[in-house]
Amino acid sequence: MPTAVLLPYWVDGIQKLKLAHQGPEPPAPGYLPPALRKDRESHVRRCLEQLRSKEKNIEKYIFLSQLKHADEPMFYRLCLDHMSEITPLIYTPTVGDACLQFSHIYRQAEGLFISYEDKGNIGSILRSWSRKDDARISVVTDGSRILGLGDLGINGMPISIGKLSLYIAGAGIRPHSTIPICLDLGTNNQKNLDDLLYLGLRRTRVSNEEMTEFMDEFMTEMSRVFPKLLVQFEDFSTEHAFTYLERYRHQYPVFNDDIQGTGCVVLSGFLNAARLSSAASGRALSDQRILFLGAGSATVGVATQLMSFFTLQGLSVEEARSRIWMADSQGLVYDARGPMAEHKKAFSRKDYSGPPIKNLVDIIKYVMPTALLGLSTTRGAFNQEVIETMATLNDRPIIFSLSNPVSLSECTFEEALQWSRGSVIFAGGSPFPDVGYGGVTRHAGQGNNMYVFPGLGLGAILSKASTVTDSMVETASLALADSLTAEEKAEDRVYPVLTRIRDISAQIAAKVIRTAQQERVDQNVALRDINDSELLKFVEENMWQP
Numbered sequence: 001m002p003t004a005v006l007l008p009y010w011v012d013g014i015q016k017l018k019l020a021h022q023g024p025e026p027p028a029p030g031y032l033p034p035a036l037r038k039d040r041e042s043h044v045r046r047c048l049e050q051l052r053s054k055e056k057n058i059e060k061y062i063f064l065s066q067l068k069h070a071d072e073p074m075f076y077r078l079c080l081d082h083m084s085e086i087t088p089l090i091y092t093p094t095v096g097d098a099c100l101q102f103s104h105i106y107r108q109a110e111g112l113f114i115s116y117e118d119k120g121n122i123g124s125i126l127r128s129w130s131r132k133d134d135a136r137i138s139v140v141t142d143g144s145r146i147l148g149l150g151d152l153g154i155n156g157m158p159i160s161i162g163k164l165s166l167y168i169a170g171a172g173i174r175p176h177s178t179i180p181i182c183l184d185l186g187t188n189n190q191k192n193l194d195d196l197l198y199l200g201l202r203r204t205r206v207s208n209e210e211m212t213e214f215m216d217e218f219m220t221e222m223s224r225v226f227p228k229l230l231v232q233f234e235d236f237s238t239e240h241a242f243t244y245l246e247r248y249r250h251q252y253p254v255f256n257d258d259i260q261g262t263g264c265v266v267l268s269g270f271l272n273a274a275r276l277s278s279a280a281s282g283r284a285l286s287d288q289r290i291l292f293l294g295a296g297s298a299t300v301g302v303a304t305q306l307m308s309f310f311t312l313q314g315l316s317v318e319e320a321r322s323r324i325w326m327a328d329s330q331g332l333v334y335d336a337r338g339p340m341a342e343h344k345k346a347f348s349r350k351d352y353s354g355p356p357i358k359n360l361v362d363i364i365k366y367v368m369p370t371a372l373l374g375l376s377t378t379r380g381a382f383n384q385e386v387i388e389t390m391a392t393l394n395d396r397p398i399i400f401s402l403s404n405p406v407s408l409s410e411c412t413f414e415e416a417l418q419w420s421r422g423s424v425i426f427a428g429g430s431p432f433p434d435v436g437y438g439g440v441t442r443h444a445g446q447g448n449n450m451y452v453f454p455g456l457g458l459g460a461i462l463s464k465a466s467t468v469t470d471s472m473v474e475t476a477s478l479a480l481a482d483s484l485t486a487e488e489k490a491e492d493r494v495y496p497v498l499t500r501i502r503d504i505s506a507q508i509a510a511k512v513i514r515t516a517q518q519e520r521v522d523q524n525v526a527l528r529d530i531n532d533s534e535l536l537k538f539v540e541e542n543m544w545q546p
């Protein structure tokens with residue numbers, strides 16, 4: 001079966017991409033073995049068998065990458081039909097290993113690499129992309145904070161590729177509308193610099209001023225070359241994540257997945273978890289006390305989203321803020337502790353001025369949280385004592401271990417269940433297997449922004465939104481929270497089952513479009529005149545099917 005692929009070629013030393021067909025032009029039946037000419041279904045089984053024959057997940061990742069290049073519809077067919085099996089292989093946790101090993105397992109061109117040496121010439125690199133008119137969504141990373149793995153430099157490219165595969169599988173974005181981009185602004189990771197096979201620039205990261213000049217040129221050229229493009233910033237280091245979101249969000253359709261996407265997905269899971277915990281304690285939602293371990297970009301994104309939600313419920317900004325505490329690598333974050341990074345200041349406590357509280361159990365005893373959310377990149381931070389303390393304070397403690405990949409999660413689902421004697425309401429950033437406890441199968445929710453960015457992106461693209469507003473992000477969160485079925489609620493789930501992602505993305509997209517209309521950032525004004533069921537149908541009909 002022929003497939004369109006992008007092949008690299010070079011003009012005057014500049015890499016360009018051309019659309020080529022892999023394999024013969026149709027019909028050319030002679031190129032296909034007889035059984036395959038009539039029966040494509042058996043080939044699904046063949047591909048699955050080959051996939052499952054690989055022992056290591058990284059081998060499965062490589063197999064799937066090559067399948068995507070050779071036979072894209074088959075790759076997405078597998079993704080859709082075997083979502084729970086494939087997602088952890090193309091996304092977290094395996095994508096973490098793929099990033100760590102990218103320069104060693106690299107086989108073929110995919111996506112665009114734009115390096116600091118291209119400064120002054122970024123437009124011509126972008127114009128070399130052969131499907132300019134089709135471009136609708138790009139995931140852009142600079143590789144500086146890949147998952148919790150730190151600065152991986154150009155090895156961060158698989159994150160952009162993996163996120164876009166989920167846009168395609170999860171929301172039916174057309175494959176040729178996506179552009180994975182990795183910016184190479186150097187790396188401060190000595191391991192990369194010492195690695196003879198490292199594929200990026202062999203230099204340390206450029207200064208902030210140099211980076212901002214580069215980013216300004218990049219964003220200007222992106223909007224010129226791809227006027228219909230939505231940009232998702234991914235895995236930029238903390239300060240840059242905030243800086244560039246703020247710098248461009250009012251000018252271009254752009255959002256930051258780690259700040260806004262994570263805020264959106266965690267608010268959603270938290271609302272469902274709070275409903276379950278209040279069934280046991282009778283505690284009102286507005287009386288929840290939330291402690292974060294980690295005070296970086298993801299935590300601030302979630303805290304901001306929670307605050308905004310609490311104010312919609314009638315709390316004042318100060319009352320909403322008072323429900324939130326943060327602890328970082330130095331312990332409880334509070335003003336009297338001394339100077340701190342700008343992004344922490346809004347949530348730094350003003351009502352404590354004693355000596356630093358560094359130990360997490362001591363912080364818990366001081367804060368008395370109902371919910372403990374981990375975005376700290378610290379495996380084992382939620383140890384037995386931490387979870388037992390949470391379980392002593394709460395009939396049903398909410399514990400979300402959200403750091404990625406699994407090797408960095410604060411605790412596993414099984415640990416949380418055992419140490420809380422089954423009372424925990426749990427979500428992880430990466431997938432955790434079901435656990436049998438007390439004769440019942442318990443399911444871990446996956447509190448990962450992959451539940452929302454496909455639908456949010458699809459809604460922004462179909463409404464032709466000129467910017468992505470806070471209300472559009474909040475709408476996506478509430479739509480996800482509302483999407484649980486009666487059966488999922490009965491099973492204590494805080495997120496829907498992953499196999500429903502397409503339905504969920506359609507619902508999220510339709511609601512995001514309505515919000516874009518209310519905020520008058522939609523440029524596809526024809527959609528204003530159709531009713532809700534017609535809008536949902538329009539969204540579903542626009543989803544690409546493999």
Ligand SMILES: NC(=O)C1=CN([C@@H]2O[C@H](COP(=O)(O)OP(=O)(O)OC[C@H]3O[C@@H](n4cnc5c(N)ncnc54)[C@H](OP(=O)(O)O)[C@@H]3O)[C@@H](O)[C@H]2O)C=CC1
Pocket residue numbers: 145146147148149237238257258262265293294295296297298299327328329330374375376377378381402403404405408428429430447448449450
């Ligand atoms: N589930 C999901 O959807 C998402 C998960 N994540 C995950 O969240 C994690 C954090 O991401 P992000 O916020 O962007 O990263 P940042 O680098 O911005 O923040 C990391 C935070 O963790 C803190 N930290 C590090 N070590 C410890 C420790 N031992 N004890 C307490 N705090 C510690 C740091 O403290 P300090 O400030 O003192 O340095 C910092 O505040 C990553 O693993 C990432 O993969 C991110 C986005 C989405």
Ligand SMILES: CC(=O)C(=O)O
Pocket residue numbers: 146147148235257258403404429448449450
């Ligand atoms: C999920 C995600 O975006 C992260 O871990 O960075």
Ligand SMILES: [Mg+2]
Pocket residue numbers: 147234235257258
């Ligand atoms: Mg991320």
